[in-house]
Amino acid sequence: MQALGLYRPGSSILHRAPAGGKLIGLFVLALAASVLPASLVLLGSLSVIVVVLYLVAGLGFRELAGQVLMIRWLILLLTITGLLFLPLEDALANITRMVLVIVLAGLVTLTTRTSDLLNAFEVALSPLRLVRVNPERVSLVLALSIRTVPVIAGFAQQLRDAQRSRGGRLSIRAFVVPLLVLSLRHSDDLADALVARGAD
Amino acid sequence: MEREIVLTGVSVDYGNRLALDNVSTRLDAHRIAVIGANGSGKSTFARLLNGLETPTSGSMTVHGLDPLRQVKQLRRRVGFVFTNPDAQIVMPTVAEDVAFSLRGRGLSKSEIADRVASVLAENGLGDHADAPAHSLSGGQKQLLAICSVLVSDPELLVADEPTTMLDAANTRRIADLFAALPQQIVLVTHNLRLAERCDVALLFDGGRLVEQGNPVDVIGRYEREFA
Numbered sequence: 001m002q003a004l005g006l007y008r009p010g011s012s013i014l015h016r017a018p019a020g021g022k023l024i025g026l027f028v029l030a031l032a033a034s035v036l037p038a039s040l041v042l043l044g045s046l047s048v049i050v051v052v053l054y055l056v057a058g059l060g061f062r063e064l065a066g067q068v069l070m071i072r073w074l075i076l077l078l079t080i081t082g083l084l085f086l087p088l089e090d091a092l093a094n095i096t097r098m099v100l101v102i103v104l105a106g107l108v109t110l111t112t113r114t115s116d117l118l119n120a121f122e123v124a125l126s127p128l129r130l131v132r133v134n135p136e137r138v139s140l141v142l143a144l145s146i147r148t149v150p151v152i153a154g155f156a157q158q159l160r161d162a163q164r165s166r167g168g169r170l171s172i173r174a175f176v177v178p179l180l181v182l183s184l185r186h187s188d189d190l191a192d193a194l195v196a197r198g199a200d
Numbered sequence: 201m202e203r204e205i206v207l208t209g210v211s212v213d214y215g216n217r218l219a220l221d222n223v224s225t226r227l228d229a230h231r232i233a234v235i236g237a238n239g240s241g242k243s244t245f246a247r248l249l250n251g252l253e254t255p256t257s258g259s260m261t262v263h264g265l266d267p268l269r270q271v272k273q274l275r276r277r278v279g280f281v282f283t284n285p286d287a288q289i290v291m292p293t294v295a296e297d298v299a300f301s302l303r304g305r306g307l308s309k310s311e312i313a314d315r316v317a318s319v320l321a322e323n324g325l326g327d328h329a330d331a332p333a334h335s336l337s338g339g340q341k342q343l344l345a346i347c348s349v350l351v352s353d354p355e356l357l358v359a360d361e362p363t364t365m366l367d368a369a370n371t372r373r374i375a376d377l378f379a380a381l382p383q384q385i386v387l388v389t390h391n392l393r394l395a396e397r398c399d400v401a402l403l404f405d406g407g408r409l410v411e412q413g414n415p416v417d418v419i420g421r422y423e424r425e426f427a
Contacts, residue, residue, distance in 0.1 A: 006292055009330040113330075115296045136303075146292045150334035154286075189287030196250050196280035197290070197301055197348070198272070 006146075007113050014057040014111040019120035022108045030101045038093035046100050050107070057111050067106040068099060075099065118143055140199070144190070155182040202264040203355065203384050204228045205249065210258035212244050212407075219244040221407035222258070227386075231378070233395035233415055234388040235422055236404035242388045245404065246360045249386060250280045263355055279349030279383075281359040285341035286334075294336070294344055295320065295329040301352045319351045323377065339370030346377065358386045363394065392419050 009015075014022070033046050054064045068075075075095060082091030109117070118139040125135035159175055159182075205227040212220040220241045234242045247253040249262050251271040260267060265274045282288045291297040298316045307315075320326045323343050328336065336344060342362060349357060359378070363371040375394050378385055387398060395401050401418035403411040405426055411418050 006332050007330060113296065114292045115299060140290075143291055143296075147290055147333065150332070151286055154334070186287060189282065189284065190290065192252055193280075193282060193288040194290060196252060196275065196282075197288075198275040198304075199290075199300075 006109065008059065008063070008110050010058050010111065012057045012111070014053065014107070017111075019108075019112045019116040020123060022112060023117075023120055023124070026104055026108050029104055033097045033100045038090070038097070043093065043096050043100070047096070050100055050103055053104075053107055057107060059107070059110060063110065064103060067103045071099070071102055114143060114146060148186075148190075151186060152179075152183055155179055155186070158182075204264075205232075205260075205262050205356075205386075207248075207260040208258055210248070210255045210260050212241075212248070212253055213256040218407050219253075220248075220255075223407075223409045224258075225402065225409055225412060227400070227402075229399040230384055231398040231400075232384070232386045233398035233401040233418075234386060234404065235390070235392065235395050235401060235419065237426055240404040241407040242404050243360050244407075245402075245409075246280075246358050246386060246388045249356065249358050250278045251275055252280070276352070277355045279352065279354035279357045281342075281345055281349055281357065281362045283361040283364050285338075285345040285365075288345040288348070289333045289341065292332060293329075294325060294331050294333055297333055297344060298348045298351050301348050305352075315351055319347045323347050323350075337370075339366050339373065342366060342370065342374060343377075346374070350381075354383060356384045356386065357381065358388075360388045361390065362387075363389065363391055392423075395419055 029046065029049070032042070036042055051061075051064065054060065075098075078095050078098065079091065082094055086094070121139045121142065122135040125133070125138055128135055128138070156175075156179060159178055163169075163171070163174060205225070207223050207225050210220060210223045211218065223241075223245065234245060236242045244253055248255065248260065248267065251267040251274050254268055262274060263277055265277065267274050289297050291300050295316050298319060299312050302312045302315065317326070317329065320329055323346070325340065325343055325347060328340065333341065333344060342365070346359075346362070357378075363374050366374065371391065371394070375397060378387065378394075379397060385398075387394060389395055396415050396419060398415050400413065401415040402409055403418050403422050403426075411421055
């Protein structure tokens, strides 16, 4: 669960940079990787930039490799479908673009506290007030989503362990139904906690 | 500062079950234990104090505030600690979760950071400020949940079975923490040793408040008649 892209404390220039600036930087680089015509020079340059940024952030090759490893199944899936429908060069270019964008996004979350990211989102979403959408609520939903992933993963682990301990074979129905019940109960408890903490 | 909880003929009816039945009491003790069997009405009583439940009939005030008409002020003054800290921690990291309690209070970023750092250091979580909340142990998570309540400096702390999921060492740690707090505390618990350390105990059965008084006497009756 450590690989969820959560903040790694540090004091690098990237850690100290404002969240809004990093999001804009991510947007520009992601746009360059996605829109500009793929070439060895462009993708090679962007790859070098990504590696340098990870090193500048003090995260190193290991963290970078961890981020790529985390999306290995997605890479595999895209490789298979890409090779089926596209020429080899285009398939490789598309996979490289996607990996670059994901590890760049990972770099932003690794070097930015969630609360700073949420504040930046709140600023970016503030025009939505004109259509009566509360940006604070949107950012709270994002925070809760991030927080809930490991909780639900914990429920899933408990259920798998319970099934194994009773010697049963893994059954989808006996897994999904209780997982849904536990998740709904958790959402009720979470709603109570938010109310108790004055978040309504 | 008024430090009194007053209930007059309070009932809570869930339609198919009377969770509290005509409860009247006046409480100004520092540490108040609430004991009773499962389904006896303890948690409903606790939830009334923070406005999570409202009386179906009767009236009540908590530190002079009416939960029906002044619920926002009430929630700022009454902190609530739940049994399962995982359901109470809403932000991804330790410091961020504590800071969440101070949102919308008009404090500057540095004031929030100082208060968060201080409460975490006081409760032994100073080294975990940037850790993901899910990586903490059960005891540390409950400590975090308590820190997230204490940081807003409530007048009353309500804890609903806060040690049920903890081992002996963490239970003792939480008990010692509660014993040292200056705030009024309402502690719902099945742990009779914890109840013994309080100044007064309430015993609930079938939604009714059946006894209130010295913890040793109240626990004695609970063990004789209900356990």
